[in-house]
Amino acid sequence: MASQQFEPPSGTRDFLAADLRQRERVFQAARRVFERYGFEPLQTPAFERLETLTGKYGDEGDKLIFKILKRGAHEASGEADMALRYDLTVPLARVVAAYGSQLPTPYKRYAIGPVWRADRPGKGRFREFTQCDVDVVGSSSPLVEAEVVCAGADALVAMGVEDFTILINSRKALTGLMQVYGVPADRAAGALITLDKLDKQRPADVAAELVEARGLDQGTAEKLVSDVTADDATDRMRAALKDSPEGAEGLAEVDRLLELAGPYVGEGRIRFAPNLVRGLDYYTGAIWEVVAPGLPGSIASGGRYDHLIQAMGGPDVTACGFSIGVERIIGALGAAGDQTDHIDVAVTVMDEAYVTDALGFAQELRRAGWAAEVFLGASRKLGKQLKWAADRRARYALLQGASEHAAEAVTVRDMETGDQERVSVGGLFTALDSKLRM
Amino acid sequence: MASQQFEPPSGTRDFLAADLRQRERVFQAARRVFERYGFEPLQTPAFERLETLTGKYGDEGDKLIFKILKRGAHEASGEADMALRYDLTVPLARVVAAYGSQLPTPYKRYAIGPVWRADRPGKGRFREFTQCDVDVVGSSSPLVEAEVVCAGADALVAMGVEDFTILINSRKALTGLMQVYGVPADRAAGALITLDKLDKQRPADVAAELVEARGLDQGTAEKLVSDVTADDATDRMRAALKDSPEGAEGLAEVDRLLELAGPYVGEGRIRFAPNLVRGLDYYTGAIWEVVAPGLPGSIASGGRYDHLIQAMGGPDVTACGFSIGVERIIGALGAAGDQTDHIDVAVTVMDEAYVTDALGFAQELRRAGWAAEVFLGASRKLGKQLKWAADRRARYALLQGASEHAAEAVTVRDMETGDQERVSVGGLFTALDSKLRM
Numbered sequence: 080m081a082s083q084q085f086e087p088p089s090g091t092r093d094f095l096a097a098d099l100r101q102r103e104r105v106f107q108a109a110r111r112v113f114e115r116y117g118f119e120p121l122q123t124p125a126f127e128r129l130e131t132l133t134g135k136y137g138d139e140g141d142k143l144i145f146k147i148l149k150r151g152a153h154e155a156s157g158e159a160d161m162a163l164r165y166d167l168t169v170p171l172a173r174v175v176a177a178y179g180s181q182l183p184t185p186y187k188r189y190a191i192g193p194v195w196r197a198d199r200p201g202k203g204r205f206r207e208f209t210q211c212d213v214d215v216v217g218s219s220s221p222l223v224e225a226e227v228v229c230a231g232a233d234a235l236v237a238m239g240v241e242d243f244t245i246l247i248n249s250r251k252a253l254t255g256l257m258q259v260y261g262v263p264a265d266r267a268a269g270a271l272i273t274l275d276k277l278d279k280q281r282p283a284d285v286a287a288e289l290v291e292a293r294g295l296d297q298g299t300a301e302k303l304v305s306d307v308t309a310d311d312a313t314d315r316m317r318a319a320l321k322d323s324p325e326g327a328e329g330l331a332e333v334d335r336l337l338e339l340a341g342p343y344v345g346e347g348r349i350r351f352a353p354n355l356v357r358g359l360d361y362y363t364g365a366i367w368e369v370v371a372p373g374l375p376g377s378i379a380s381g382g383r384y385d386h387l388i389q390a391m392g393g394p395d396v397t398a399c400g401f402s403i404g405v406e407r408i409i410g411a412l413g414a415a416g417d418q419t420d421h422i423d424v425a426v427t428v429m430d431e432a433y434v435t436d437a438l439g440f441a442q443e444l445r446r447a448g449w450a451a452e453v454f455l456g457a458s459r460k461l462g463k464q465l466k467w468a469a470d471r472r473a474r475y476a477l478l479q480g481a482s483e484h485a486a487e488a489v490t491v492r493d494m495e496t497g498d499q500e501r502v503s504v505g506g507l508f509t510a511l512d513s514k515l516r517m
Numbered sequence: 518m519a520s521q522q523f524e525p526p527s528g529t530r531d532f533l534a535a536d537l538r539q540r541e542r543v544f545q546a547a548r549r550v551f552e553r554y555g556f557e558p559l560q561t562p563a564f565e566r567l568e569t570l571t572g573k574y575g576d577e578g579d580k581l582i583f584k585i586l587k588r589g590a591h592e593a594s595g596e597a598d599m600a601l602r603y604d605l606t607v608p609l610a611r612v613v614a615a616y617g618s619q620l621p622t623p624y625k626r627y628a629i630g631p632v633w634r635a636d637r638p639g640k641g642r643f644r645e646f647t648q649c650d651v652d653v654v655g656s657s658s659p660l661v662e663a664e665v666v667c668a669g670a671d672a673l674v675a676m677g678v679e680d681f682t683i684l685i686n687s688r689k690a691l692t693g694l695m696q697v698y699g700v701p702a703d704r705a706a707g708a709l710i711t712l713d714k715l716d717k718q719r720p721a722d723v724a725a726e727l728v729e730a731r732g733l734d735q736g737t738a739e740k741l742v743s744d745v746t747a748d749d750a751t752d753r754m755r756a757a758l759k760d761s762p763e764g765a766e767g768l769a770e771v772d773r774l775l776e777l778a779g780p781y782v783g784e785g786r787i788r789f790a791p792n793l794v795r796g797l798d799y800y801t802g803a804i805w806e807v808v809a810p811g812l813p814g815s816i817a818s819g820g821r822y823d824h825l826i827q828a829m830g831g832p833d834v835t836a837c838g839f840s841i842g843v844e845r846i847i848g849a850l851g852a853a854g855d856q857t858d859h860i861d862v863a864v865t866v867m868d869e870a871y872v873t874d875a876l877g878f879a880q881e882l883r884r885a886g887w888a889a890e891v892f893l894g895a896s897r898k899l900g901k902q903l904k905w906a907a908d909r910r911a912r913y914a915l916l917q918g919a920s921e922h923a924a925e926a927v928t929v930r931d932m933e934t935g936d937q938e939r940v941s942v943g944g945l946f947t948a949l950d951s952k953l954r955m
Contacts, residue, residue, distance in 0.1 A: 084566075085615035085830075088599055091562035093612055095619070096626075099558045115883040117860050117890030117909065120537045124529035124645050125563055125601070125631065126583075128522075145564075146586040148597050150635045157595015159586050161526055163563070174531055177523035181533070183908065185893050188534075193563065197588045207562050218893040222872060226891065229880065339873065343880045392523075422555050434660060435777065442667065442781045445553040452555030453664065455623050455656040470621065471555065 090198070090206025100420060102209070105409055106191050108237035109211055113189040116230040118213050121188040123170035125195075126161040133162075135169050135391055143196040145206075163195035167212045168400070172391035175216055179394065185217035191405070203410055214400030216388065221332070223399045224365045224383060225339035231379055231401035232344040235369065238408055243371040243378065245344060246352035249333050250362045250382070252316075255326015256353070259319045260303045262295060268360065269293045274307065275356035282308050307354045316353035332365045361387040364399070374411055379403040423449040423515050425468035425476045425494075429459055433479050436504070440477055440489070443508050449515055468494055475511065528636070528644025538858055540647075543847055544629050546675035547649055551627040554668040556651050559626040561608035563633075564599040571600070573607050573829055581634040583644075601633035605650045606838070610829035613654055617832065623655035629843070641848055652838035654826065659770070661837045662803050662821060663777035669817055669839035670782040673807065676846055681809040681816065683782060684790035687771050688800045688820070690754075693764015694791070697757045698741045700733060706798065707731045712745065713794035720746050745792045754791035770803045799825040802837070812849055817841040861887040861953050863906035863914045863932075867897055871917050874942070878915055878927070881946050887953055906932055913949065 087093050094102060110120070132144055146159035153160075164170055167190045175186065191211045198204055213230055215223045228245060235243055257267035270293045277285050282304045289300035306315045320326030333351050341349055357366045357380065364383030371378050381401035389395035424444050428437045437453050444451040452471060454464050461478070468476040478490040478499075489507050491514070492499045502510045525531050532540060548558070570582055584597030591598075602608055605628045613624065629649045636642055651668055653661045666683060673681055695705035708731045715723050720742045727738035744753045758764035771789050779787055795804045795818065802821030809816050819839035827833035862882050866875045875891050882889040890909060892902050899916070906914040916928040916937075927945050929952070930937045940948045 085611050087562050087611075087615075088564060088566050091564070093562070093608075093615070094558075094560040095612075095616065096557035096559070099560050103558075112883075115886065115888050117888055119534035120532075120541075121534070122532040122537050124525050124531070125633070126526060126529070126645075128526050142589065145588070145599075146592070147601075148584040148586050148595075150583070151580065154584070155595075157586075157593075161583075163585075170531075173523050173525075174533075177525075177531070178533065187890075187893075195563070207564075215893065218895075220893045220895065222866070222876065222891055222893055225876060226893070229876075233883070339876055343876075428660070438660065438663060438667075438777055438781075445550075445671070448553065450553050450555055452625075453660055455625075455653065455658045455660055455664070457656075457658065 090200035102409055105238045105405060109191060109234040112234040112237050113213055113230060116226060118187045118189040121174060121190050122192060123174060126163050127170065129159055129162045131173060132165055132169060136165055143198055145195045145197055165196055166194050167210050169391050171214060172388040172393035175388055175396060176393035185215050187215045189213045208406045211403040211405040212400055214398055216398045217396050219397045221335045224336045227381060227399055227401045228340040229343045231403060234403060239412055240371060240408055243348060243369050245349040245367050245369050246355045247333050247336055247349060247365065247367045248352050248355040249329035249365050251325050252320055252329025252333060253356060255320050255323035255329055258323040259326060260299055266294050270295060271356045274354060277308060277354050312353060313351055336365050374407060378407050421472035421474060422452055423474050424451040424511060425471055425473035426451060426453045427464040427476060427478050428454045429480045433484055436479060447512060528638035540847055543676045543843060547629060547672040550672040550675050551651055551668060554664060556625045556627040559612060559628050560630060561612060564601050567597055567600045569611060570603055570607060574603055581636055583633045583635055603634055604632050605648050607829050609652060610826040610831035613826055613834060614831035623653050625653050627651045646844045649841040649843040650838055652836055654836045655834050657835045659773045662774045665819060665837055665839045666778040667781045669841060672841060677850055678809060678846055681786060681807050683787040683805050683807050684793045685771050685774055685787060685803065685805045686790050686793040687767035687803050689763045690758055690767030690771060691794060693758050693761035693767055696761040697764055698737055704732050708733060709794045712792060715746060715792055750791060751789055774803050812845060816845050859910035859912060860890050861912050862889040862949060863909055863911035864889060864891045865902040865914060865916050866892045867918045871922055874917060885950060
């Protein structure tokens with residue numbers, strides 16, 4: 080890396096060929112899965128009107144929005160009128176509002192593209208990063224959750240993530256849980272935020288916070304934490320939730336999703352997780368999070384969010400979606416270096432007089448779909464050109480010196496074995512084409 | 518389209534499925550060609566540090582840069598510290614400066630991605646639009662021009678543009694032309710800008726401007742315009758250029774490129790155009806522009822620009838590139854509507870009890886790579902679900918009513934012919950798979 084002035088801006092990245100190809104493979108794997116499920120691609124602009132974005136992500140989120148200065152005579156005002164998109168959900172809400180009847184019903188869309196957040200950059204945290212979302216807008220069928228979960232799970236597998244667990248819960252089940260344990264309705268939301276910390280904090284600390292910060296009485300807090308963390312927590316929750324109509328409804332949502340998606344997601348890859356809360360309060364039904372061994376936190380998450388699009392300025396339509404943390408997954412796949420693509424044939428140029436022939440060999444190969452390159456350097460030394468062929472990871476190199484040229488022949492060098500074979504110019508394409516197909 | 522508040526920002530576009538797929542097909546066609554030529558993909562961030570961009574595009578260009586406001590405590594200053602990229606060339610210069618020795622030599626890269634310019638939006642002119650560039654950095658071989666021109670021409674054909682002409686000239690030939698006609702060196706640049714207007718203005722008007730605005734004497738101006746617009750202009754120019762060493766050198770560049778690329782670009786698709794000037798003054802060698810019948814202006818252009826990367830803050834390396842106007846080409850390809858993709862199988866759901874079966878049919882098809890959708894609406898009416906299958910352009914619809922379900926069968930409907938066939942559930946996949954392969 081050269082001096083800092085040539086590095087990309089803080090929190091952003093340049094993707095050279097190997098990394099870019101690895102990313103594209105991952106995105107393409109997801110696209111193929113989503114297309115098979117009948118999801119349609121959507122691409123919206125990088126920026127939106129400022130008022131489209133502000134007020135949608137809370138005070139903390141608003142601070143992270145990259146704002147675009149007005150232009151021309153208005154630049155001096157120091158005011159912004161646009162902003163880089165912060166996620167793919169607000170643009171979806173705008174599109175649903177704008178194109179309503181032109182869209183299929185329900186509207187099943189996927190989007191894979193960059194978003195921008197002025198977060199403090201850190202390991203695995205970027206200011207420009209790619210999100211990968213599938214959403215279904217306009218259907219309240221429980222099949223939607225199953226379709227979205229199956230599509231997300233298939234996409235994870237296609238991306239190369241085999242070992243994961245989808246933890247399922249329901250907003251209604253959580254509300255029911257609070258009712259059953261006698262948590263007053265006005266303290267339920269806060270209590271759930273605290274309960275969500277059980278994956279990171281000791282049960283006793285969570286119980287203490289429920290009492291001190293959330294106003295639950297000691298007995299309720301301890302019983303709740305103890306039941307939720309018990310070895311048979313799932314059974315205890317199932318039993319408890321039956322005592323609340325809303326809890327029973329939430330449990331039915333969870334069970335329907337397990338029943339429908341379970342057989343396709345795969346044995347042991349999906350289960351009821353009664354203490355899964357999810358931080359975002361816009362979910363209205365089933366919620367889920369995907370965890371994978373060795374990766375802290377979650378690698379994907381989603382759920383039903385029936386009124387969010389209305390809250391974001393769109394019409395009041397039902398919606399359900401799954402967002403896959405592609406940056407975390409790509410990060411976990413490891414360096415792309417060992418997957419670098421090769422070219423098929425490197426054509427050396429041993430003499431100015433043979434340039435036309437060299438270009439001709441390359442063009443014939445390219446027409447047939449092979450990747451071929453001609454040496455573009457000034458050197459006419461064989462060693463230098465063979466090093467170039469090796470650096471380009473060519474499978475074969477073509478050498479044409481004076482003796483080959485005089486004999487209307489070319490030497491084909493296998494770059495892996497070093498074997499060389501002289502072939503007539505007339506038979507070169509056929510010979511190479513069959514070698515390359517092997 | 519709904520109310521204006523939901524439209525994308527002025528000069529930007531939402532791409533729904535059909536348009537996005539058409540765009541992606543065009544980009545993918547170009548990518549495949551570039552990869553066959555051994556060009557490597559590069560992706561840089563959407564924004565750069567402000568100082569990386571300012572001063573690179575002239576005063577007019579600078580005004581069109583979208584600047585990003587500082588954040589947090591600095592937001593109130595009204596100052597910008599970043600800006601959306603204005604083209605793909607400045608980021609290339611930065612990358613060459615930053616990664617120098619990590620890049621292959623020469624560095625052959627392609628980039629297809631959005632750039633942003635705060636231009637006044639108009640027909641075919643956008644504030645967010647895609648550029649498609651190939652460049653070779655670090656080789657002064659004349660093979661580079663041939664490779665770049667061949668790659669660009671192949672990309673145009675792959676994108677669906679068959680009928681085009683590549684007009685070739687050389688900066689050195691233009692300099693020689695001015696010398697031969699006795700235009701003083703300090704008036705040559707201005708005179709060339711005027712001469713470039715010959716494709717839009719009458720010869721007499723151009724000659725008058727050469728006298729009045731550029732200070733040429735009457736006789737020189739008239740002779741120059743007359744020779745350049747003559748039926749045998751090419752021959753006259755070839756003859757004239759031989760009288761200037763620089764002109765002869767430029768002509769040799771042109772002829773070398775015609776000789777090398779001509780056989781591959783195709784008969785009549787490439788020719789010497791002695792009055793081609795190109796507005797940009799950073800070209801140093803061969804220059805070219807691609808014109809196509811029915812499309813005003815040019816659809817692609819390029820040339821050698823040996824010192825631009827240094828001027829843009831990078832090292833002093835030779836460079837040569839080709840930029841394809843993909844937005845103009847996509848615009849000329851016409852509406853994407855008639856190329857809408859279909860899904861393979863639409864699975865209807867005639868009864869709640871058959872949901873599990875319906876999902877199972879879809880999943881089996883998806884596993885085999887077919888695109889299948891399950892009806893997600895609330896209606897259980899056949900007519901409504903068949904309309905949905907038709908709207909989704911499904912090739913086949915699966916129907917399972919009470920009689921089919923009782924018989925463990927499914928009716929397969931050919932959506933084009935309306936033909937229906939009852940198939941046992943056990944044999945469904947095999948039957949459908951073979952129908953879909955036809």
